[in-house]
Amino acid sequence: MPPAATHTDEAFDHDAALHACARGDRNALRRIYEVEARFLLGVALRIVRDRAAAEDVLHDAFISIWSRSPSFDGRRGSGRGWIYSVVRYAALNRVRDGAHEVVQDESVREAHDAQAALVAWNERGSEWERQATLGRLGHCLEQLDPERRTCLLHAYLDGCSHSEIATRVQAPLGTVKAWIQRGLRALRECMQ
Structure with a gap:
């Protein structure tokens, strides 16, 4: 189509x-x-x-x-x-x-919620608010362990699946899923 x-x-x-x-x-x-x-x-x-x-x-x-x-x-x-x-x-x-x-496992639901929040965030607010939030997000990303940050960036910027990320970072699939979940949790806490 x-x-x-x-x-x-x-x-x-x-x-x-x-x-x-x-x-x-x-x-x-x-x-x-x-x-x-x-x-x-x-x-x-x-x-x-x-x-x-x-x-x-x-x-x-x-x-x-x-x-x-x-x-x-x-x-x-x-x-x-x-x-x-x-x-x-x-x-x-x-x-x-x-x-x-x-x-519909927990990690996919969390990723779905995060992606929906990102799209909604882009739809609302002024450019100044977005820039302020991006600055805060950059700061929060810098606070993450490098492995978690890398996994999150591969997932949300590159659109990689968990198994693709595991291959890229040469880590077990379960570890990658845990890093992503913990990274999202840490970002949520930092952004509040």
Whole structure:
């Protein structure tokens, strides 16, 4: 499913569109696709590194968005963040093991929440607030052990799966998962 060639509608209400999908409104899903598909394809492509596979991921993610839209809760994060997280984890799962369902273990949920928070954070606030927070984030990242920092950066900047990170840092998979979990916890504490 190639992305639509329409322009981005900055006033698009992602939350309302997801609620409409939950009520069975197929036009709402089409509008989400028109507004976000090219950007979502970029997210998937960055992770799976193959155009055809990224298009398959996007197709599967939109099926998941449609079927899981009743579970969207705007109090827990933005609709746009939720949509991007669905695509990101569909792509990570494709890379990890070819599965098309989102794995729901604790580390994936934590990573999902962190990614959704990042997207929501980018949508809100002034540039000055973002720069202030980024400065604080940089300080907090510097406080982490180098292994934890490296694993977090591979996960969130490079879009690597846990097994890819384990290969890159030459550490056991369980250790990498623990470093990521502890690193996220330490960042949360430092940022408060």
